Amino acid sequence: MLATRLAEHRAPAASIDVDRLQRDRHARLQAQLERQGIELAVLLHGPNVGYATSLPTRAVDVTHAVYERPVAVVVAGEDQPHLFWDDAGAHPAVLQHPAVWPELDEGAALLGGEMVELAGGLAGRRVAVDVQTGAMLRAGVFAEAGLVDGSQLVAGAKIVKTPDELACIAEAQRRNEVAMEAVQRAAQPGVTRSELAGVFLARLADLGVEASMIDPIFQPMPRSVGDGPRTTTGSVAFPTGVGNPTFAAGDVVWVDAGIDHLGYASDFGRTWIVGRDPNRAERRLFEQWCEVMVRVLDVLAPGVTGGELVRAATAAGAAVPPGTSRPWLPHFYLAHGVGVESAEMPLLGTDLGPEFDDGMVMAPGMVLVLEPVTWEEGASGYRAEEIVAVTDDGWCHLGGGHGYEPFAA
């Protein structure tokens, strides 16, 4: 029934206009600059740079990402953003300058000079910056400026997606789903986690996908929380990203992976059973998980609050993990947004609390990755993820539609 609901609401594959995408995002950043009274935004965090300039985040280690980092600068009132970056691939609507290497002392000094060149002296000016490197602090690049949080600026711009952004997320999810088909066939007794990751990465290479943004997770779950790692929440430890287990028949494996398409993230989540069909308890947990999803989707529409969605999920009466009274992992959420970040606002059901959830009002263009979890001690749990977007009169499903084998086609 859930699969049918999702299929009925699936957004058709849409073309992506990368020029309009760049234009729309720049307009939203400019609107935020004006609303927040900010004269200059200096962005160093990869997804923020991508949002401002269309330069996709590279799937490299953080050490490469920071030393070789591109820097985006958005000046209030200007038609085009600036990008400090040497390589090709910048969007033509972006003003490209040589890379500045702000992780190095010599580069930070250079960055300071470039800012003055672009915007004049910074003393007393209201400047948004998302992160400062040690070298920037030593060079005093923003020592005289009135700093505000650049990530909050971008967060305000990006919480409601444009149609092109939704199409990017949907395409990323479709590709991720396609790559996972071969992986699930390979998930047999005797295979290791890293071998499955290898199948996934090789399939991405075949499909021409360059950006696997997370070490793919294939985590065999304990039957009871006490059999797993000790946690600060007393609940389920996931995703640990540690070790290279060999799968045995009957293992309950939680799967999670994410790729980027044009800088937008997918989020694939499923539960697989290795080498056999699910038993009765496992099927029951899957059915309950579906019920939670349906209850949330029944309510989801513009104007509905996060609190209402959280209460709808909880009212489904599903068996929940230890350490919580709600059907999701207590260190995570019922739902998170996705976009240039794999998890961004709106976050629903977090430890930000009920007031926060009640204040988060759904609006057309918001995206939710729903990831409830059902759990029975002794039987383990079911977890999967689906991406939906709020529409003018309800919601639509993003992605190609991926079955729930071995629980349901």
Add this chain to the structure above:
Amino acid sequence: MTTDAETPTAAPAELRAARRGRVFDAMAEAALDALVLSRRDFVAYASGASGLWTGGTRPFGAACVLLADTRAVHLLSTWDEGVPPEIPFEHLYGVTWNPAVMGRALGAIPGFGTARRIGVDGLSVGFEKAARRLAPNAELVPADDLLQAVRAVKLPAEVDRIRAAVAVAAAAVDTAAGALADGAAPEEALAAALRGVAAAGVTVPASAPVVAPADPSGSLVHVDFGLLVDGYEGGVGRTVARSGAGVGADAGAGGAVAGAADAQHRLVEACRPGAAASDLRAAAGGASAWRVRGNGLGFEPPVVTGSLGEGTTLVDGMVLSVEVQVGSARRRDVVAVAAEPRSFSPPLPE
């Protein structure tokens, strides 16, 4: 993540203790009462903890807090998996989305609130505000340079691990080059190499893997793998011939490959103790593009190019990634700075 790759010599616990000791010694020297780390590599170096790898930058956050007085390590982790046994469970604070919860967790760390000097590896506006409230008497001091200085000269056990990582990267290059020689398309060769290293337990890149045409004719292909193995980067890059388009048939292409090998040899030979940026620049004379940079828990300083790294002096025990391009041919090798510098790359078919 933990891998099945060739087991390096020193026991992990000894390496962790040695790295941690170096960090606390450096904190003492810089009179830091506390150190707040955000970046994966800094956290791994100081704490020995491993966790889920994600690509690209992460927003600044207090992922690890070290206290000078007690030499205690506190870690942002909801579970004890991947946390070394010397960090007690009570020193873990869980993932939170709520700045107030994070503030309480940091405030509860003994010695944080009374710290006078707190080192940071970066800074966000939000964390700066929180730190001023939680540790009102503290001065925030950038400490990334201090930590990079500690990391620059590698411990012998680190060199062993980097050597093991280079062996995995070389195997990836070998697999891809073999597939290309058998007529595979670049994306097929890339897939084969990624499957091969994954079978050995390695699934995390340092740099973006490259199997891509090097020239319009497609007779040459760049193959470059930088992989993280137990947190340490191993990198090898070559430009190789595709099947049916032998380098010998194309004097220009063959010349570029030989030229890159020669330029690389000269640059590797220059990686001796006492060498300055000017020495590396002189050695790189014939290269159309080149870079020498630190190689450890990923990309590290120093970074020396034609325009960066003035004032750099190489010292014994540094490990460097040496990268050159001559015409349409590239090469990357990892080398330890020594009186007789040698590439860590095993022999590969040219």
